[in-house]
Amino acid sequence: MCFPEKGCKKTGTRRRAVQENTAGQLYTIEGIAAGLIMIMTAYLVVNATSVYTAGDTHISDMQLEQLGSDALNIMDTPETMNAQSELRMIINTSPPDGGAFNTIFLNLINGKAGTGNDHIQYTANYTCRTDPGDSIESHLISYSRPMTGGEHAVRVTKWVTVKPSFPFCGTTNTNRTVLAEVLIWRD
Amino acid sequence: MARLNDDAQWIILMGFLISFSFFFLAIIINQSTVVGQTTAESVIEFPKNDIRDLRGIIEQSANMPYPDNATVNKDITVLSMNRKNAIVKYSVFPPNLPSNPHTTASIHYNNGVTTFYENWTSL
Numbered sequence: 085m086c087f088p089e090k091g092c093k094k095t096g097t098r099r100r101a102v103q104e105n106t107a108g109q110l111y112t113i114e115g116i117a118a119g120l121i122m123i124m125t126a127y128l129v130v131n132a133t134s135v136y137t138a139g140d141t142h143i144s145d146m147q148l149e150q151l152g153s154d155a156l157n158i159m160d161t162p163e164t165m166n167a168q169s170e171l172r173m174i175i176n177t178s179p180p181d182g183g184a185f186n187t188i189f190l191n192l193i194n195g196k197a198g199t200g201n202d203h204i205q206y207t208a209n210y211t212c213r214t215d216p217g218d219s220i221e222s223h224l225i226s227y228s229r230p231m232t233g234g235e236h237a238v239r240v241t242k243w244v245t246v247k248p249s250f251p252f253c254g255t256t257n258t259n260r261t262v263l264a265e266v267l268i269w270r271d
Numbered sequence: 272m273a274r275l276n277d278d279a280q281w282i283i284l285m286g287f288l289i290s291f292s293f294f295f296l297a298i299i300i301n302q303s304t305v306v307g308q309t310t311a312e313s314v315i316e317f318p319k320n321d322i323r324d325l326r327g328i329i330e331q332s333a334n335m336p337y338p339d340n341a342t343v344n345k346d347i348t349v350l351s352m353n354r355k356n357a358i359v360k361y362s363v364f365p366p367n368l369p370s371n372p373h374t375t376a377s378i379h380y381n382n383g384v385t386t387f388y389e390n391w392t393s394l
Binding site: 088089110145240255263 | 275277280283284287291294302304305306307308311312314315320321327328331332335339340342345346347349350353354355
């Protein structure tokens, strides 16, 4: 029988009786809502296993690499034609002129618009091939502070031609090419 | 007699809808922290500065006399392999007057992901 108190209505004309039963609507809505809440919870639980932070995007790494690469490029550009670049002069002395490298490089990468300086540290060395043969050797140029190993550093490199008048990686007074490598990190 | 009261169904449904949309917006804002990851990583991974640097050093070595140019060639090849994980092979050809007054170089570079080949001619 169709009782209004059970949510059943009689619609239709006098000739044709149609019964519209709306008794279960609230139950249906409640069921759909419960299902959606369960799906949401499952998603939150699974997503919580990997937390993404801003460092995971590597945007700051990319910016730091570009900064260091530009600084090394500036240092390896001679000021006038037939002059030597600063980086070449630094590596062309025995031992390498670490003080000059420190001053120039820190000035280049720590400059900020406005007052104050940035806090970027570095360790620089150069690698050369021991002539004759295929072995390589690395020598320190300078560093701003000792590396503890916990820094998140990026590496930038620059090829430098030198012609040292002292014994250098197996030759003397010969044109050589070394790779200047600098590890940069932000304190 | 008692009736089943189904008056507030519409407003309850709207309430659920609004809360689900809040949740969705919270997810969108939370995921926005990783925007730019693949862009930055592809910029880091592409060796643009390496290749430009290599071209510069090879052009510098084009005027070196023998045997310095052979020493520098070996320097670049060995150091690239050991420190830059890249295979570099290049040859510089001096001018062949009078028919060819230009210095030419052919440069091959391959770091396992990107290869670069250039036939460079001087002015």
